[in-house]
Amino acid sequence: MADAGFKSTGAVNRPLHHDSALEHVAGTARYVDDMPEAPGLLHLAFGLAADGHAKLLSLDLEAVRAAPGVVIVLTAADIPGVNDVSPVKGDDKLFAEKEILYPGQPLFVVAATSVAAARRAARLGKAEVEPLPALVTIDQALAAESAIEDTQVMARGDAAAALAAAPHRLTGGLEMGGQEHFYLEGQAAFATPGEGGQLHVLSSTQHPSEVQHLIAKVLKLSHADVTVEVRRMGGAFGGKETQAAAYAVACALVAAKTGRPARIRADRDDDMAMTGKRHDFAVRYDVGFDDAGRIAGVRIELASRCGATADLSSAINDRAMFHADNCYWLPAVEIVSHRLKTHTVSNTAFRGFGGPQGMMAIERVMDAIAAARGLDPLAVRWANLYAPGRDITPYHMRVEDNVAPELIEELAERTDYDVRRAAVAAFNASHRVLKKGLALTPVKFGISFTTTHLNQAGALVLLHADGSIQLNHGGTEMGQGLMIKVAQIVADVFAVPVERVRVTSTRTDKVPNTSATAASSGADLNGMAAYNAAQQIRARLADFAADRFGGAPEAVRFTGDGVVANGEIVPFEALCRMAHIGRISLSSTGFYATPKIEYDRAAHRGRPFLYFAYGAALSEVVIDTLTGEHRVLAVDILHDVGHSLNPAIDLGQVEGGFIQGMGWLTTEELVYDDRGRLLTHAPSTYKIPTASDRPRRMDIRLWERGRNAEATIHRSKAVGEPPFMLAISVFSALTHAVAAAAPGKGLPSFDAPATPERILAAIEELKARDG
Template identity: 50%
Template structure:
């Protein structure tokens, strides 16, 4: 019989090989999703008394409600109940931070499509038919749809904000060259596969159980309690998975849960509401459209001396999350570049549109694109290759390492990432061959661009940077983990299972991550800001530490050993020369009355920001990356294809390389859609015209680049993140800016790269053709 000490020695050599993190693991719901067995809210077995809700919406864009006649609605087939704002027993305003978002229109119409009433019926079709029959009289008032008009009318949802470093005006006046430019940055529809849906089930003693497709269950719990005028402990919100969110379900899922709960409470029956896709697109917020401008002072070598940037966010009718979104646009107006003496101003304009909301990147893309616009403008002005301009203006480790908000950029990976990517993608060789191609082809023109990403990770609202978790170990050795994050397809639960398994040294198959519930982990932050794994992974790890500490003390005491020498690996537990199966130890611990359950908690360290001074460290760390895109445009039609994309992206020590690469690929394609095809259009009367997938084009499989190379930059995070990994949800989205820059590069070739074309986003074929015609007419 082999001695235990020898077995321990052999096993210790293979501990790393049996780790559950750092390996590609299949998404925990992948098989169920492919087979159609993954359960979403609309798939849940309905209680026997379930009824169905729909909303009646405004056909006006701005005005006062003078009369509401719902007699035809009430008389419609199958109708059970009809409610307006007057029927809300508690709070009518369900705004997430600042007031302005009534659950149903409360005397005033703020945008075309605003919900005025809700109807409950015995079938979804009867509810939707009845919702069309409301007779609403509205005294129309003038509406505003664009930021220029909002500026003129001094309409802001929140006060403007500024960040500055040095004296930008003085340095600008002394600069050898100055450049100015402006850019209209389009919004974006979320197009989550699963639309907005909620199911509210009333229970005894005024309790309400809500199933909802939401990124923020705790906020839904709070708002449902407030509209029903009950305490939060009476409301349980359960969220197993979403069919996509992208920010569109961070705040704006709450309204539908509240309406379902109101009708469920009034009628003592389960109520489901699911918005039809077209209505969903009309009544929910988008990525904020921005109107931005810049002025930059440079020396003759193209190095920035002074920068002034103005970002104007079109916020829609209410604040929603716009204050923080415009802040993040301001934070990221530098991207990876030292702006010199700088002044960044951000305005939050109020318009009569649906209230725009969170979207992957949370304002970062609308700010970051300005940095890349500046780089292109400098390159054309100085005759440099755009990559040279970018390299010359990167933050460095000497004096040029402080952001416009006073944070020092440490451990900057961009110089190495850009160097490695330029080499692996053959950037310089391809640049020469593309110039030759453009000189010898009259109609087709190619463009090439490499752009970096430096994206700050943390909620900029400090209090949101916290997470809780609850972990149970059962007597058969199986483990259940629960945390405050929500699964929307990004693989969060898969990574949490890997972290849990890794801590206990067991297989991922022995871990189950259960649905996010407000009665298991309270007061949770939204799953947003790329922080899902960072926050919840650390909280789960903290809970595991507590249980492991109890087990280690118990096991060590049996062998007169030190608890700190106990190790968990390979479904066993080791101390000195002793070894026991994990299950056996758990069973012994249970008999020995050792706790096998623990809650965990984590709060992000180091972060702070003083809004009054515009200075601080709002981010725990930066995630970096870079992409090279090559495009071919047809100068006669404006049509184009993305021929090749090469990406090198920093995810720290990857927890799951397969999931991380999937997030990078998906984020890039979604970003490409934002910048090229996804064109939001409003009629002058305020109606959203791009309200279905026939009038709004998202990227299809055929839009994927023929050559699409994605590599991970393998370097552990220097900060103490979970296993020194880095966030991967949002940063890859902005890699797609290289496609926009490549389109500009192709157009600029018509001037022999001396003119930087004006190309607002989305850069549709029409806009590309207009830019080509402008270029040809101006040379």
């Protein structure tokens, strides 16, 4: 396939360091809370609901207002516009009014002269409430038929008939917990009032335009009166796609009311209590298959805890359905999705956006079939892979770019899978307490927003007369290396060193109406928009050079030595100066809308993704059957990023995604009480992976033959979310290790995260089985 005009001149496909790497190391990279304190700065803290579901009868804030340093206290009654900070459904209030939906819901905000004064005062509010019954768990919500929307069904073929006719049939299920984002930089915002009621807001958000629009909605302003700026975030992982809005809106409200700048930096405990997590899921499956483990029909039922309001749960649960096939052809399939409303904080976007939960379901099915038939789990996976003539997804999209078989085969050969599997079996036969497990699992992850209109991006490129370049686009930098990638793309267009490109803050007054930096599409969308902007300027320079030096514009070449026109080599900066004097425009906007995608959500049919990203991981683990402790011993990863824009950045994303996924499935456990209060709301009670949890041997490689079949920017592929699901190999390996503790008893009943308690319980359940 042709490369659609992308011809690299040297800046792309190179392993350059992150554009802020030196500042990160030196501690000079500025985040919201690093900005110098302006005169009159007010510090904010939210007053939070202590209990769960309840009627809010009254709110006594006299002690809050009288506390030292307090300047103003605001509630829902002080909002000039609409009390709503939701992304879609209009059901997320900035401050509770008549009903408290969950523990930790904001009731008011206090602004004081210091952080300490604001936080102390916020604890003095007294809410009179009438407690109401609280639905906290998935089972409780299912029993009460409490949902944020109707149950959704995605199907192809007659699953019931295929199940009835299959030679073998198996039912089962698993549960998987949620996950706290635990970004290094907590939720933060800084609002500064301007002339004529205008506001400038620094926000740690993945979605500056949405924050802008919500500020305008709450304060009854026009979008043009509000500018939201993001230079960088200290991590986000989806947790700042929608839920950064409340913090920014509160700051803007205080700034508008007082005429003074206002800033908030959430306390970690408050942050964890106030913000949503990855959706926890319960899965049930009914699968029919033949002697070789090949699936004939399957029914998968997904139920997720969405929380008190809709947030992005509809789209997240849709994506779980989209990925319940992973890399496998399901001849007859029915996927049922329950989206449950509970009196807990509303869950939200998290890396993978529902995809990991759907993928966990089908990977458990593969392991269950293998155990039932006494087969190698990789052989069962291989037998069910998509292939020519077996390539239509449950949502009726054809899989046209399937490289999963090649990746799996290459990884299995390179890692001596068969030899290592035999070695694990030998180890388990000779060890009574320690048991090992080994698993190779693949990943197929769809790239594009499944809400079609979000697949667009804009950019602004400014070429100065000295040959330096300023770049602005709608994407946000949360540590993932988006800015350096897009800078490389622009530098490549002009054949100049990437150091000439200055990436500026993402601002709503430079590129308006942008989509969130999410869905792994940041480089795809913004890179192409920036490329289109730069190409327009390059075309003007080529026309000018041809007119000045002779020859045809298409014959003008941009090289590392300068611009070549009719035999003349002109330094790039000299040509820029000439063009400026010649009154040639040296700025341009660029725009990109993802082609080929369309989706009928009511029918759950269409092409929601432009392409798929693929990967495979082999993980080896060991468990202690007496304590339930485990360790990941070795990991081998082969991941497809297409033609990598920046291999160094991409390798870092693969490693980070895998480790974060490993944390979700092994150590990160969220615990709520029977009123919906989060009990694991601090590092002392919530265990994220540390350096010591990283496998001692971790071999990560980008697939050398990777090229995107679609005309993405330089034939690259997205890398933000897909590697997260490679960690499913760890959970699968742990499942096999637990099974080895009671040979011949089948697959254990085993849920995630695989804490020591769950490992021990699974072993005991397995040993107690008959047979």
